[in-house]
Amino acid sequence: MKGVLLTGFEPLDGGGNSSWEAIALVPGVRTALLPCRFGEMLERLRAAVAEHDPAVVVCVGQAGGRPDVTVERVAVNLDDACVPDSAGSQPIDEPVVRGGPAAYFATLPVKACVAAARAVGVPASVSQSAGTFLCNHLFYGLMHLIATERPGVRGGFVHLPYSPDQVLGEARPSMPVPVSAQALTAIVTTAVSVSLGGDLRLVGGSLH
Amino acid sequence: MKGVLLTGFEPLDGGGNSSWEAIALVPGVRTALLPCRFGEMLERLRAAVAEHDPAVVVCVGQAGGRPDVTVERVAVNLDDACVPDSAGSQPIDEPVVRGGPAAYFATLPVKACVAAARAVGVPASVSQSAGTFLCNHLFYGLMHLIATERPGVRGGFVHLPYSPDQVLGEARPSMPVPVSAQALTAIVTTAVSVSLGGDLRLVGGSLH
Amino acid sequence: MKGVLLTGFEPLDGGGNSSWEAIALVPGVRTALLPCRFGEMLERLRAAVAEHDPAVVVCVGQAGGRPDVTVERVAVNLDDACVPDSAGSQPIDEPVVRGGPAAYFATLPVKACVAAARAVGVPASVSQSAGTFLCNHLFYGLMHLIATERPGVRGGFVHLPYSPDQVLGEARPSMPVPVSAQALTAIVTTAVSVSLGGDLRLVGGSLH
Amino acid sequence: MKGVLLTGFEPLDGGGNSSWEAIALVPGVRTALLPCRFGEMLERLRAAVAEHDPAVVVCVGQAGGRPDVTVERVAVNLDDACVPDSAGSQPIDEPVVRGGPAAYFATLPVKACVAAARAVGVPASVSQSAGTFLCNHLFYGLMHLIATERPGVRGGFVHLPYSPDQVLGEARPSMPVPVSAQALTAIVTTAVSVSLGGDLRLVGGSLH
Numbered sequence: 146m147k148g149v150l151l152t153g154f155e156p157l158d159g160g161g162n163s164s165w166e167a168i169a170l171v172p173g174v175r176t177a178l179l180p181c182r183f184g185e186m187l188e189r190l191r192a193a194v195a196e197h198d199p200a201v202v203v204c205v206g207q208a209g210g211r212p213d214v215t216v217e218r219v220a221v222n223l224d225d226a227c228v229p230d231s232a233g234s235q236p237i238d239e240p241v242v243r244g245g246p247a248a249y250f251a252t253l254p255v256k257a258c259v260a261a262a263r264a265v266g267v268p269a270s271v272s273q274s275a276g277t278f279l280c281n282h283l284f285y286g287l288m289h290l291i292a293t294e295r296p297g298v299r300g301g302f303v304h305l306p307y308s309p310d311q312v313l314g315e316a317r318p319s320m321p322v323p324v325s326a327q328a329l330t331a332i333v334t335t336a337v338s339v340s341l342g343g344d345l346r347l348v349g350g351s352l353h
Numbered sequence: 354m355k356g357v358l359l360t361g362f363e364p365l366d367g368g369g370n371s372s373w374e375a376i377a378l379v380p381g382v383r384t385a386l387l388p389c390r391f392g393e394m395l396e397r398l399r400a401a402v403a404e405h406d407p408a409v410v411v412c413v414g415q416a417g418g419r420p421d422v423t424v425e426r427v428a429v430n431l432d433d434a435c436v437p438d439s440a441g442s443q444p445i446d447e448p449v450v451r452g453g454p455a456a457y458f459a460t461l462p463v464k465a466c467v468a469a470a471r472a473v474g475v476p477a478s479v480s481q482s483a484g485t486f487l488c489n490h491l492f493y494g495l496m497h498l499i500a501t502e503r504p505g506v507r508g509g510f511v512h513l514p515y516s517p518d519q520v521l522g523e524a525r526p527s528m529p530v531p532v533s534a535q536a537l538t539a540i541v542t543t544a545v546s547v548s549l550g551g552d553l554r555l556v557g558g559s560l561h
Numbered sequence: 562m563k564g565v566l567l568t569g570f571e572p573l574d575g576g577g578n579s580s581w582e583a584i585a586l587v588p589g590v591r592t593a594l595l596p597c598r599f600g601e602m603l604e605r606l607r608a609a610v611a612e613h614d615p616a617v618v619v620c621v622g623q624a625g626g627r628p629d630v631t632v633e634r635v636a637v638n639l640d641d642a643c644v645p646d647s648a649g650s651q652p653i654d655e656p657v658v659r660g661g662p663a664a665y666f667a668t669l670p671v672k673a674c675v676a677a678a679r680a681v682g683v684p685a686s687v688s689q690s691a692g693t694f695l696c697n698h699l700f701y702g703l704m705h706l707i708a709t710e711r712p713g714v715r716g717g718f719v720h721l722p723y724s725p726d727q728v729l730g731e732a733r734p735s736m737p738v739p740v741s742a743q744a745l746t747a748i749v750t751t752a753v754s755v756s757l758g759g760d761l762r763l764v765g766g767s768l769h
Numbered sequence: 770m771k772g773v774l775l776t777g778f779e780p781l782d783g784g785g786n787s788s789w790e791a792i793a794l795v796p797g798v799r800t801a802l803l804p805c806r807f808g809e810m811l812e813r814l815r816a817a818v819a820e821h822d823p824a825v826v827v828c829v830g831q832a833g834g835r836p837d838v839t840v841e842r843v844a845v846n847l848d849d850a851c852v853p854d855s856a857g858s859q860p861i862d863e864p865v866v867r868g869g870p871a872a873y874f875a876t877l878p879v880k881a882c883v884a885a886a887r888a889v890g891v892p893a894s895v896s897q898s899a900g901t902f903l904c905n906h907l908f909y910g911l912m913h914l915i916a917t918e919r920p921g922v923r924g925g926f927v928h929l930p931y932s933p934d935q936v937l938g939e940a941r942p943s944m945p946v947p948v949s950a951q952a953l954t955a956i957v958t959t960a961v962s963v964s965l966g967g968d969l970r971l972v973g974g975s976l977h
Contacts, residue, residue, distance in 0.1 A: 420836065420936075421941075421943075467938075471937040474937070475933060475937075476936050476940070477937070477938075478938065518890055520836075520837075520892050521890070521893070522887060522894065523892070524835070525837075525892075526942035532933070
């Protein structure tokens with residue numbers, strides 16, 4: 146049976162990254178650690194997908210400052226970095242894939258995934274933007290890979306809050322890593338079991 | 354010479370809408386007032402574009418809670434309303450245009466527009482999401498109209514903060530309407546004068 | 562040996578209150594549940610102090626929206642309720658204790674308490690205001706009781722974030738109750754062991 | 770007739786300070802510019818009060834990040850600086866006045882002042898804490914001076930938001946300086962005309 150591949154990020158600047166710690170706690174899945182480098186992360190993603198041949202791929206990143214687990218809905222064809230990546234690259238207003246469509250929607254059942262996280266007691270919501278930095282780059286790269294080469298694979302992106310030890314003295318929102326992992330476990334279980342096109346019809350948009 | 358068309362919104366629920374007040378203060382442009390109703394607003398937009406035959410169309414809305422003027426970058430093909438529109442319609446996870454592309458990028462020079470607003474002293478930034486409600490619906494509808502029928506027109510969307518009188522006792526960010534109008538004036542002047550593809554290469558993305 | 566008394570609040574409006582759940586998880590302490598009613602809560606506090614004769618009293622409340630555990634520093638002699646208490650009382654600009662001093666400082670070692678919570682991995686900070694509602698009322702009442710009748714007792718107030726199940730779909734900060742309880746345990750351990758006047762000299766103020 | 774003295778701050782670190790610019794626009798008042806230095810600012814305040822012999826003194830500062838004009842209610846006897854002042858001094862957990870009371874309440878009619886600012890269209894609210902840095906130091910120093918030497922003088926503290934040019938590209942709340950000045954004008958007019966003890970009974974507390 147085909148399974149689930151979760152990817153996490155290396156720390157960007159020595160500051161830790163909750164995504165890698167969290168996916169390590171999700172049972173029964175394959176995982177891949179990706180570098181915080183434009184371009185190279187997509188090659189590593191492609192290799193991991195080739196190796197594991199998964200039915201579901203969920204890339205996981207960290208959205209420092211957000212208070213809940215967010216399931217991303219839209220990947221846009223845009224790299225616009227406000228800081229450099231770990232190799233010093235800082236693309237501004239360039240496409241992720243030259244000639245690619247302006248955006249892809251996640252093929253995860255995003256509303257059902259959000260509902261599943263809440264059902265296990267973890268605050269979660271849909272996000273309408275994964276930004277224009279590394280997370281969106283990976284998300285778009287994943288969806289483009291699926292669209293062009295792996296049409297049967299279901300893919301998406303989930304953002305986690307800071308872990309508590311990243312913000313001990315900063316009065317910023319955080320979530321313990323095992324709690325984030327619980328949400329991820331519920332999300333991938335849902336992603337595997339809900340049929341394509343079978344998302345829940347739940348309120349979850351944003352006003353602006 | 355072809356000119357500029359600015360659109361504003363009627364109040365959604367009797368609470369006022371800074372967009373209509375602000376565009377009325379921008380000199381030398383045509384304006385159109387649009388209803389807060391899915392679908393109908395797009396017919397009214399089409400009629401206004403047909404009537405004025407503009408070179409630039411900037412739709413303007415209100416993003417209550419944002420502290421600065423935001424120039425939107427991406428319109429997504431998604432209606433996901435968390436509250437009903439003024440006609441009671443509340444679409445959930447439906448496309449704006451069935452069969453349309455997942456997203457359109459604004460064809461305004463968004464970075465140059467942001468720089469122009471700041472140059473006249475008004476805080477401004479690029480936004481990566483116009484939400485999934487009325488503003489995104491209008492923005493996507495505009496860009497689809499341009500893509501399919503008005504290829505020479507430059508189009509985009511700008512969100513304004515609350516006006517002060519909307520939040521007198523709420524400790525929420527606001528911007529006086531004449532200040533918002535100053536930003537809009539700078540933005541449309543820039544939109545008219547900067548050549549297509551001639552945007553500034555400035556930092557302005559978001560991390561997530 | 563005299564011990565520690567922790568107080569928690571009943572839910573104000575059926576919505577739950579993380580303070581009572583959290584103090585139930587702190588080992589080796591006495592606890593008292595207080596009603597969300599001005600005046601009456603102070604009688605119940607006085608009775609609990611009389612019954613347990615503690616060396617340290619920490620009243621615990623919930624500050625919905627704050628992302629971390631906050632150790633309050635100042636109790637002010639002011640009731641100014643923006644909503645009614647559970648008995649329908651809504652005092653505006655009245656003293657907690659007529660003729661009492663304008664404020665009392667906590668006699669907990671607040672900086673050492675914050676450091677202790679962080680040392681067990683829980684984000685925490687000093688707060689300069691407990692508001693003007695029920696929590697401040699209780700805090701001031703406690704410090705006045707200590708100042709006038711129980712000079713040897715050490716007292717203070719700690720605010721907890723929402724628990725996750727209070728904000729599942731709201732994109733607001735939360736903290737699992739067992740994590741809050743860990744912080745409380747560290748705080749009371751510190752309060753018992755640090756000598757009066759022996760607080761740590763750590764940065765922890767606020768700009769405004 | 771005795772009049773009104775408004776004080777403003779010098780910029781702390783070359784970044785500008787909206788308080789000095791704003792008080793310069795208030796008609797019919799005396800003004801004094803104070804340095805961002807613990808201790809020295811209080812000597813300068815004392816000299817200005819001696820020189821102008823005012824009936825009302827309102828010290829004005831900047832609370833970067835707040836979206837509205839805030840009228841402070843409580844000055845606490847505590848210096849706890851998280852950054853150094855402009856002379857490099859950084860007191861931690863020291864009293865403003867050794868032996869002084871824990872706190873003073875403003876003798877401005879704070880609710881009436883807030884209502885007056887709103888009545889001229891400027892968002893405003895009561896604040897329960899002026900922090901533990903320079904603004905609280907000045908506020909406490911003023912109230913102590915009044916309590917011990919100038920019992921007939923009415924005093925308080927008002928915090929202004931950033932001016933727009935301080936946050937052009939930061940997506941943080943701001944208020945144009947002339948708008949802040951309008952609020953100050955309404956506030957001092959109210960402070961002069963409302964009799965002592967004659968504040969309005971309006972909702973304006975905070976939950977926590």
